[in-house]
Amino acid sequence: MKINFIHKLKLLFRIYIALFKMNSKTAFKVLFKPAETTRYVEFAYLLEFLKRNNINIDNKSKILDISSPFVLSYVLSRKSKVIKTDINEDEKLSIKENENLKFKIEDATNLTFENNTFDLVYSISVIEHIYKNYLIAVKEMIRVTKHGGIIYLTFPVSNSFKEEWIEFDIYSHQYKNGRKTFFQYRFDEEKTNEILNNICGVEILRKDIFWERKNGLYDKIIGKLRKYPGNNLKNYFINSLINFYAGFRLLDSKPKDFNSDNSFGNISIIMKKI
Numbered sequence: 001m002k003i004n005f006i007h008k009l010k011l012l013f014r015i016y017i018a019l020f021k022m023n024s025k026t027a028f029k030v031l032f033k034p035a036e037t038t039r040y041v042e043f044a045y046l047l048e049f050l051k052r053n054n055i056n057i058d059n060k061s062k063i064l065d066i067s068s069p070f071v072l073s074y075v076l077s078r079k080s081k082v083i084k085t086d087i088n089e090d091e092k093l094s095i096k097e098n099e100n101l102k103f104k105i106e107d108a109t110n111l112t113f114e115n116n117t118f119d120l121v122y123s124i125s126v127i128e129h130i131y132k133n134y135l136i137a138v139k140e141m142i143r144v145t146k147h148g149g150i151i152y153l154t155f156p157v158s159n160s161f162k163e164e165w166i167e168f169d170i171y172s173h174q175y176k177n178g179r180k181t182f183f184q185y186r187f188d189e190e191k192t193n194e195i196l197n198n199i200c201g202v203e204i205l206r207k208d209i210f211w212e213r214k215n216g217l218y219d220k221i222i223g224k225l226r227k228y229p230g231n232n233l234k235n236y237f238i239n240s241l242i243n244f245y246a247g248f249r250l251l252d253s254k255p256k257d258f259n260s261d262n263s264f265g266n267i268s269i270i271m272k273k274i
Contacts, residue, residue: 001052001208004253007044011035014047018074023096030071033230033240037221038266040247041210042124042154043072045268049206055150057120059100066108066123066141070094077101080120085111088172108137113144121145122152125266128184131175135198142202142273151202151271157209158186158263189258192267202271208255211265218264221246 015034019027035043050057057063061080065073070091073084077100084095085106095103106112108126121141127134138153145151165180175182187195196204212218221242230236251266 001045001048001206002254003041003044003048003210005248007048008040008248011040011044011047014075015071018071018078021074021077021096021098021101022094026094026096029236032237033243035071035247036069036243037218037225037246037250038125038154038156038210039069039071041251041266042268043075045154045208046072046122046152046270047075049152049270061119062117064113064118064121064141064144066106066111066121066137067126068122068124072122072124073101090172109133109140111140111144115143116146117144119146119149120152121149124152124154125156127153128155128187129171129174129182131182134185135195138195138199142199142271145273147273149273150205151273153269153271154266156184156186157192157258157265157267158188159258159261160263161188161191162186162263186264187267192258196269201274203274204269205272206270207267209257209260209265209267210251210253210255211260211262212250213252215262217250221250 012034015030019030022030057076057080059079059081063076063080063082065082065084067086070084073082076082081100084101084103087105087107089105092103095101097103108123108130121144123141127137130137141151163185164183166183167179167181169181170183224242225239228235228238228242230239
């Protein structure tokens with residue numbers, strides 16, 4: 001499923017409409033940085049899939065967000081009831097609750113919800129940050145989804161499996177080994193198939209990989225974002241501009257398979273619980 005410039009513009013329009021539901025501080029930040037790098041494709045992909053397949057997400061629908069970037073929960077909660085979850089309690093600062101949007105502290109590997117509860121469960125660029133136990137998290141997402149419900153999962157891929165460690169913290173609850181902090185995996189074809197072959201009770205409806213336009217572009221952009229981490233006003237605006245560029249230019253609009261020499265891609269997987 002192709003995600004082009006128009007799909008991304010439509011996404012921005014929906015995000016800006018959702019600004020009115022946010023608190024003023026969060027809305028100001030989102031105004032200048034509505035989404036980050038791969039999120040333009042990841043968010044737009046889900047919205048486009050729901051539209052193309054006439055999947056009606058309305059006020060009767062129950063949606064679960066598993067630690068995804070909070071902006072999408074605002075977009076979806078305009079018409080549906082969304083529970084936004086995260087293991088990091090500070091994430092609640094970005095959520096202004098209303099009758100359609102609630103926040104709950106949850107561990108993706110041990111969700112407290114009952115079986116077959118949600119019509120849609122999504123987790124965007126999350127499992128790659130879970131050290132070793134990412135498969136448990138995927139199984140938990142499937143468990144809490146209703147039969148006939150949709151699970152949307154995204155994570156980074158590469159031409160070879162990579163395990164990335166850094167010397168500083170980006171997220172809370174990151175696994176540490178001495179002075180090193182685990183950041184993320186980039187799954188190759190073998191590891192991706194290992195995930196999909198070890199889950200049951202679902203039908204894979206779509207699986208698309210969006211590769212970086214030029215090998216090494218992702219790492220170059222991430223390096224610039226870390227140079228301007230947004231901890232002051234000047235850096236925040238520079239960071240925002242880099243994200244705008246990356247959102248529209250980082251990934252190819254047309255998905256391809258694993259026959260790529262690139263070191264970074266992003267896979268979108270849509271599953272239906274049987």
